[in-house]
Amino acid sequence: MKNETSGQLTEKFNQLFAGGHTNYRVPLQITENRLFINKAQGGRVWDLDGREYVDYIGAMGPNILGHRHPEWVEAIKELLDTYSTSVGSGILQSTDDIELAERLIRHIPCAEKIKTCITGTEAVQMALRLSRAYTGRPYFIRFSGHYHGWMDNVLGGLTDPSPTGKPFAVQDPDSDPIEDYCFTKGKAANANNESFLLPWNDIEAFENTVEKYGDQIAMVHFEAVVCNHFCLMPKPGYLERIRELCTKYGIIMSIDEVITGFRVGLGGAQELLNVTPDIATFGKAIAGGVPFSAVMGKKEIMAQLDDQLVLGPGTFNGYPLGIRAALATVKILAKDNGAVYQHIAEVQNQLETGLKEVAKKNGIPMFTQGIPGVFFTIFGSDTEQVIYTDDQLEEFIDYDVYMQFWSGMQENGILQLAGGRWYPSAAHSTTDIEKTLEAADKVMAALGSKGIKAKGEILKNDDPLVGYRKTWVDDILYMEFGKLTKDIAIEAATDFKKELDRPETQKAIFIARKGAKVMGPAFSKFSKEVDKYEGDHLKALAITVRNKAARFIVEKLLPKDDPTDIRIFLDEEKAVAWLSAYKSKEQSEIWLKEN
Numbered sequence: 135m136k137n138e139t140s141g142q143l144t145e146k147f148n149q150l151f152a153g154g155h156t157n158y159r160v161p162l163q164i165t166e167n168r169l170f171i172n173k174a175q176g177g178r179v180w181d182l183d184g185r186e187y188v189d190y191i192g193a194m195g196p197n198i199l200g201h202r203h204p205e206w207v208e209a210i211k212e213l214l215d216t217y218s219t220s221v222g223s224g225i226l227q228s229t230d231d232i233e234l235a236e237r238l239i240r241h242i243p244c245a246e247k248i249k250t251c252i253t254g255t256e257a258v259q260m261a262l263r264l265s266r267a268y269t270g271r272p273y274f275i276r277f278s279g280h281y282h283g284w285m286d287n288v289l290g291g292l293t294d295p296s297p298t299g300k301p302f303a304v305q306d307p308d309s310d311p312i313e314d315y316c317f318t319k320g321k322a323a324n325a326n327n328e329s330f331l332l333p334w335n336d337i338e339a340f341e342n343t344v345e346k347y348g349d350q351i352a353m354v355h356f357e358a359v360v361c362n363h364f365c366l367m368p369k370p371g372y373l374e375r376i377r378e379l380c381t382k383y384g385i386i387m388s389i390d391e392v393i394t395g396f397r398v399g400l401g402g403a404q405e406l407l408n409v410t411p412d413i414a415t416f417g418k419a420i421a422g423g424v425p426f427s428a429v430m431g432k433k434e435i436m437a438q439l440d441d442q443l444v445l446g447p448g449t450f451n452g453y454p455l456g457i458r459a460a461l462a463t464v465k466i467l468a469k470d471n472g473a474v475y476q477h478i479a480e481v482q483n484q485l486e487t488g489l490k491e492v493a494k495k496n497g498i499p500m501f502t503q504g505i506p507g508v509f510f511t512i513f514g515s516d517t518e519q520v521i522y523t524d525d526q527l528e529e530f531i532d533y534d535v536y537m538q539f540w541s542g543m544q545e546n547g548i549l550q551l552a553g554g555r556w557y558p559s560a561a562h563s564t565t566d567i568e569k570t571l572e573a574a575d576k577v578m579a580a581l582g583s584k585g586i587k588a589k590g591e592i593l594k595n596d597d598p599l600v601g602y603r604k605t606w607v608d609d610i611l612y613m614e615f616g617k618l619t620k621d622i623a624i625e626a627a628t629d630f631k632k633e634l635d636r637p638e639t640q641k642a643i644f645i646a647r648k649g650a651k652v653m654g655p656a657f658s659k660f661s662k663e664v665d666k667y668e669g670d671h672l673k674a675l676a677i678t679v680r681n682k683a684a685r686f687i688v689e690k691l692l693p694k695d696d697p698t699d700i701r702i703f704l705d706e707e708k709a710v711a712w713l714s715a716y717k718s719k720e721q722s723e724i725w726l727k728e729n
């Protein structure tokens with residue numbers, strides 16, 4: 135296996151593993167070019183081919199100390215040498231358990247009593263069971279764009295824009311799942327009817343719901359800052375109002391601290407934002423890289439587990455390896471008045487400032503949004519506005535550019551989460567930051583030379599596309615025409631706009647746009663082909679890119695008996711005509727066949 139290339143191993147891996155280790159909308163660029171890592175230390179990892187990377191993936195959050203922090207490793211080694219990784223939950227305990235629980239209760243505002251599990255997913259389900267048992271009520275509230283693990287009752291669905299009754303999650307009006315990032319087949323039939331799904335940061339929607347149904351709602355569960363989604367911040371006063379209404383209606387307020395726990399500080403987001411929930415769920419960073427999670431909260435809610443009327447079993451609950459890793463992590467983080475947090479803040483500040491400077495220098499519209507320990511680079515604008523909602527975000531973001539940046543950075547030895555998320559850690563050094571900014575400069579210079587512009591700049595009043603910017607049509611247009619020169623864009627767009635007025639086209643684009651969200655990577659791949667060509671060829675190529683994407687949607691995503699005549703979208707003749715203007719007819723036809 136030593137002599138096999140990453141390409142060969144990727145192929146093997148994809149044959150052996152179903153969907154990889156996680157398949158939560160992982161872009162094709164990743165699944166088709168997997169990195170196989172054989173060494174990790176501090177803020178860096180090395181792949182099988184000997185390439186070195188600065189790692190800001192941070193294991194998707196847990197690695198707040200970086201890889202193999204010496205004190206953390208020492209504590210675990212000591213456990214392995216003298217004790218056991220697992221002794222039998224519920225029957226045998228160790229003094230580590232007591233020490234950890236005492237520390238957690240000291241640091242975390244809502245924690246009066248704790249219950250441990252293994253994954254964040256489990257902790258969330260435990261919180262829900264405790265809340266239902268405590269209140270005797272059936273429903274809970276969750277918010278769109280938030281992620282709370284992979285169980286049916288917290289995964290997917292769309293908010294009902296005008297609910298006539300209880301605001302359960304709905305599927306897309308066309309029963310097309312693609313708009314819904316957390317869509318999965320195989321959910322229990324009633325899963326969407328366990329919770330009310332509300333838009334984030336819409337206090338009126340929350341007030342109306344609890345006013346009408348408060349006596350049937352057990353819990354409201356949310357990330358205080360939506361770290362899973364561009365760090366959308368809570369609007370000023372929003373969390374406080376939720377707290378107030380939860381108290382008024384006897385609803386249990388539960389903050390999902392699976393990402394924020396220990397990452398933003400030892401007291402989590404609840405301490406940072408000064409809002410104390412009734413219970414909270416923790417995971418990821420609390421054990422610094424070993425699977426471990428916990429629910430913590432008010433004594434009377436947690437104590438329901440004491441009389442065994444609420445069950446919380448689990449072979450590995452409170453397993454010594456997890457407890458020891460969490461204990462080591464909290465000790466390191468608490469040392470020297472939180473010196474590690476000061477270091478991470480410094481790293482993050484230098485990264486955010488440096489990346490913005492490099493972007494500005496290269497004429498790339500980009501801004502960052504984050505909280506201590508996690509931030510996003512968002513391409514499409516250099517706005518200084520705080521982003522609270524998806525609608526607001528849509529005005530600024532350019533999904534296509536960030537994927538180009540992401541892959542450019544990986545090629546230059548910098549790893550970050552696809553989606554633009556960065557997790558700085560205790561292990562990142564000045565050298566790591568320098569290397570990162572150097573790479574960013576190189577990648578952004580290349581992007582800059584392609585004429586990437588701020589989203590708003592393209593659509594002036596005299597632009598034929600004006601008016602489409604804020605609609606779902608826009609993404610498609612931008613993705614395909616945004617890279618073209620202004621004149622060609624106008625010409626192509628004018629033509630395209632004629633098509634737009636036809637209802638069949640509207641429907642086709644609606645579907646295509648939803649497809650584009652899921653197929654972001656596929657679009658990027660096609661765009662790469664476009665990038666190979668220069669000047670006017672782009673116009674014709676852009677059309678074929680669109681056609682190809684549409685064909686993909688027809689073949690893969692539409693039900694076989696869908697009546698939509700999406701073929702109007704597959705206008706090959708037009709593409710051939712355009713191509714013919716720039717290449718010979720034969721060449722064009724060959725190209726079209728190949729593509």
Ligand SMILES: Cc1ncc(COP(=O)(O)O)c(C=O)c1O
Nearest residue numbers: 253254255281282283390392393
């Ligand atoms: C906020 C939040 N809650 C819950 C979970 C689920 O945690 P796990 O993946 O450990 O099951 C995640 C995972 O990303 C998360 O981000």
